[in-house]
Amino acid sequence: MPSTARNWIFRHTINARICHWIMVVSFFYLLYSGIMIFLHFPELYWGKVGFQGYPAIFRLEDWGISWERAEELGDRRWGRSYHYLFAWVFVINGMIYLIWNGWQKKFYQKMLPTREQLSIRNLKSEFARHIKLKAAKGESAASYNILQKISYLFVLFALFPFMIISGFAQMPAFTAISPDLIDLFGGRQTARTLHVICSLLLVVFVFVHLVEMIIAGAVNQLRSMLIGKYEIHSENAEESL
Amino acid sequence: MSTKKTLQNINEIKLTRRQLMSGSGALGGLLLTGCDTQFYKPPVIREGFMGVADVMTMASQRMLLSNQQLVQEHDASEITKNFPVWNQSNPDDEEYQRLRAGNYADWRLPITGLVNNPVSLSLEDLKRMPRRTQTTMHICEQGWSAIAQWTGAPLMSVLEAAGGITTEAKYIMIDAYGGWYEGYDMFDAVHPQTILAYGMNGKDVPLGNGAPVRLRVERHCGYKQLKFIKSIQVVSSVEGFGRGTGGLNSDFGFHWYAGA
Numbered sequence: 001m002p003s004t005a006r007n008w009i010f011r012h013t014i015n016a017r018i019c020h021w022i023m024v025v026s027f028f029y030l031l032y033s034g035i036m037i038f039l040h041f042p043e044l045y046w047g048k049v050g051f052q053g054y055p056a057i058f059r060l061e062d063w064g065i066s067w068e069r070a071e072e073l074g075d076r077r078w079g080r081s082y083h084y085l086f087a088w089v090f091v092i093n094g095m096i097y098l099i100w101n102g103w104q105k106k107f108y109q110k111m112l113p114t115r116e117q118l119s120i121r122n123l124k125s126e127f128a129r130h131i132k133l134k135a136a137k138g139e140s141a142a143s144y145n146i147l148q149k150i151s152y153l154f155v156l157f158a159l160f161p162f163m164i165i166s167g168f169a170q171m172p173a174f175t176a177i178s179p180d181l182i183d184l185f186g187g188r189q190t191a192r193t194l195h196v197i198c199s200l201l202l203v204v205f206v207f208v209h210l211v212e213m214i215i216a217g218a219v220n221q222l223r224s225m226l227i228g229k230y231e232i233h234s235e236n237a238e239e240s241l
Numbered sequence: 242m243s244t245k246k247t248l249q250n251i252n253e254i255k256l257t258r259r260q261l262m263s264g265s266g267a268l269g270g271l272l273l274t275g276c277d278t279q280f281y282k283p284p285v286i287r288e289g290f291m292g293v294a295d296v297m298t299m300a301s302q303r304m305l306l307s308n309q310q311l312v313q314e315h316d317a318s319e320i321t322k323n324f325p326v327w328n329q330s331n332p333d334d335e336e337y338q339r340l341r342a343g344n345y346a347d348w349r350l351p352i353t354g355l356v357n358n359p360v361s362l363s364l365e366d367l368k369r370m371p372r373r374t375q376t377t378m379h380i381c382e383q384g385w386s387a388i389a390q391w392t393g394a395p396l397m398s399v400l401e402a403a404g405g406i407t408t409e410a411k412y413i414m415i416d417a418y419g420g421w422y423e424g425y426d427m428f429d430a431v432h433p434q435t436i437l438a439y440g441m442n443g444k445d446v447p448l449g450n451g452a453p454v455r456l457r458v459e460r461h462c463g464y465k466q467l468k469f470i471k472s473i474q475v476v477s478s479v480e481g482f483g484r485g486t487g488g489l490n491s492d493f494g495f496h497w498y499a500g501a
Contacts, residue, residue: 081494
């Protein structure tokens, strides 16, 4: 062992940590309650209208779960109530996160890609490293890599807002508040379908996020998201073992 | 006098606050008591965080709806063929079946409670009132949607016909054949597109869609669009109806406010 002293950095601020875990809880409940709502009407349509018997673009029935069975599995009263409750938690938490961090220069340094990171050479090597499921070592592990930054920014500023707006477009009150919003989606059923597709993209993100966390070292990663401290392994850690 | 004037204007009423204040008749009571925030919460708030979220949802939407904007009306060409029949399709009720057998000639709609002049209206009475036809989207909380054209008498006209509401009036409780009932606040009652519909797609409302008269309270999910209407009662409190939450759906655990 070359060194017994551990190399710590401070990775996540207190607001990032609190908001992260509130988001984890609200995302879980939004997903769960969303599934409960969906199971009560397990079909997807395109356009303004859609109902049982209308040409669907997706039917759970075609995948071996009958309409009746799906309906039994879902609890939409529970689902609807919790969906809106946690939508509020999610939105308020998200606004606190953005306002709290938006003031801090560090946030932009942490989240925005650097010119160096956007170079073709770096993109290529990061792709290669990700495909081989290898963790970043040394100094490069101290900051977010380019693919990480792009995916976080995409989730925060594209998928999350899209989920909220496509949610609004499904609400009956919005037929009066902003019919243009519903038209923008091409109709209420399209908004519903895109809401479901977008939620699946978020599930894929969470899955990849968890896999990456395990590759990079679950204990170290979890610890940094809980208490902020993150251990940097030296570049030649493998050789020195 | 003023009642007649309001009746004539009912179709073009754009209910801004100022106009509400200068109006008379059915709305008189509402205006005198009226601070807008009374429309930001349901008659009974659920316990815990759920109730907080309910009020936040309702208040935020009601703020955005404060100009009483109309909902989008669609072109007649967009009317859905085979509009779904959901929930009860033919009330298992002796009185209803008798009325149905007589083609609803004996159907009467009593309007009672906190009104100045309780009345009982026939289908013909309703049809003689100012009528409104609107092609709107029906959105079910389950997820489906369909477009239909509805023709009916604005709920406001019906309340006018009963001499208008008194100052204590806060909710409109509507009973339906088959045991359903639902409550609405004055914010929805005064909306020009809130109608007692007797026509659907140019014909009488079919049996499965709530014959002879159903409510259209646009801006809400399907479960507020009460079918097979039996009676209307204007009240100051929802206590004493069902489990006391202000509607059968909220008795079942749905949110009373169905705009989201």
